[in-house]
Amino acid sequence: MQPLSPAFFARSTLEVAPDLLGTLLIHEQPTGERLVGRVVEVEAYTQDDPAWRSWGIVDAATGLVVPEGRGLDLFGKPGTAYVYLCYGRYWMLNVVTEPEGRAGCVFVRAVEPLAGRDVMWQRRPAARREVDLTNGPGKFSQAFDIDRRFHGRPLTAPPLYFAEDEEKRDWPIATSCRIGLHFGIDWPYRFFVEGHRCVSPGVPSDVAARARCAKRSGVINRRGR
DNA sequence: ACGAGGATGCTCT
DNA sequence: GAGCATCCTCGTG
Structure with a gap:
C-alpha cells in the first residue's frame, strides 16, 4: 500500500476533498493487524469558511481563521492530521490541505470497513449492523482507535495513512451542504459516494437549508486524472 | 422507522 | 460558563 503523498494534499481543498473519496484509510495496529476502510464521505473546509466559527478559531471582525493557537495547525504541513473532540466524546479526523501557510482541511465523515x-x-x-462500525465521523474514529494522539502527525506514512485504492474504480460522487453546522450551512462542500451503504445517516438539521442544498446536489465525475 | 433528549470534555470568551 | 463538524437509548407507531 503506497501512502498518498503530501503533494496530494498540497492543493485546493475543493480538489482534494472529492479526490479523497475512494481512497483507503489504513491504521496499522501495534499487533501487526491492519485496519482498512474506504473513504466514502468527506467535507471541505476552506480558508474563508464561515464554518470555522464552530471551532472558535476565527477573528470576530473578519470571519477568517486566525493563525494562532489551534488555528495555527490548519496552516501547517499538508497531509497532517487535525483531530478535534466533539461533544466531549467523539474524535473527528481531518487532514490538512493547501500549501503550507494557507488554511484548509478535509473532514472525513465515513468509511467502508474493508x-x-x-x-x-x-x-x-x-454497533448492530456492519455499516454501524464506520458510517459516521465519531464511529469510524472509535473503530480505528483514532484520538488526540494523532493530532499534528502525518497521514502520509504509517501507522495511520491514506492510500490509493488499487482497484481504481470510478465512483459516482454527489455533493450536498454539510452536516451538523451552525455556520456556513449553505455551502455545498460535502462530497460522498452516491448511494453507498456506508455514507452516514446524518442530514442538515435545518429544514430550509436541507431544501436549498438538495437543489444544488448533483453527480460529478472523478478520476479523469 | 423515526424523533427527542442526554451524555460529556475541550476550547475560547 | 457557553457552545459544540455526535452518537446512543428509549419512547412512540
Whole structure:
C-alpha cells in the first residue's frame, strides 16, 4: 500500500476533498493487524469558511481563521492530521490541505470497513449492523482507535495513512451542504459516494437549508486524472 | 422507522 | 460558563 503523498494534499481543498473519496484509510495496529476502510464521505473546509466559527478559531471582525493557537495547525504541513473532540466524546479526523501557510482541511465523515472488522466490532459494541462500525465521523474514529494522539502527525506514512485504492474504480460522487453546522450551512462542500451503504445517516438539521442544498446536489465525475 | 433528549470534555470568551 | 463538524437509548407507531 503506497501512502498518498503530501503533494496530494498540497492543493485546493475543493480538489482534494472529492479526490479523497475512494481512497483507503489504513491504521496499522501495534499487533501487526491492519485496519482498512474506504473513504466514502468527506467535507471541505476552506480558508474563508464561515464554518470555522464552530471551532472558535476565527477573528470576530473578519470571519477568517486566525493563525494562532489551534488555528495555527490548519496552516501547517499538508497531509497532517487535525483531530478535534466533539461533544466531549467523539474524535473527528481531518487532514490538512493547501500549501503550507494557507488554511484548509478535509473532514472525513465515513468509511467502508474493508479489513480488520473483528477489531472494529470489539471497539464498537453498540454497533448492530456492519455499516454501524464506520458510517459516521465519531464511529469510524472509535473503530480505528483514532484520538488526540494523532493530532499534528502525518497521514502520509504509517501507522495511520491514506492510500490509493488499487482497484481504481470510478465512483459516482454527489455533493450536498454539510452536516451538523451552525455556520456556513449553505455551502455545498460535502462530497460522498452516491448511494453507498456506508455514507452516514446524518442530514442538515435545518429544514430550509436541507431544501436549498438538495437543489444544488448533483453527480460529478472523478478520476479523469 | 423515526424523533427527542442526554451524555460529556475541550476550547475560547 | 457557553457552545459544540455526535452518537446512543428509549419512547412512540
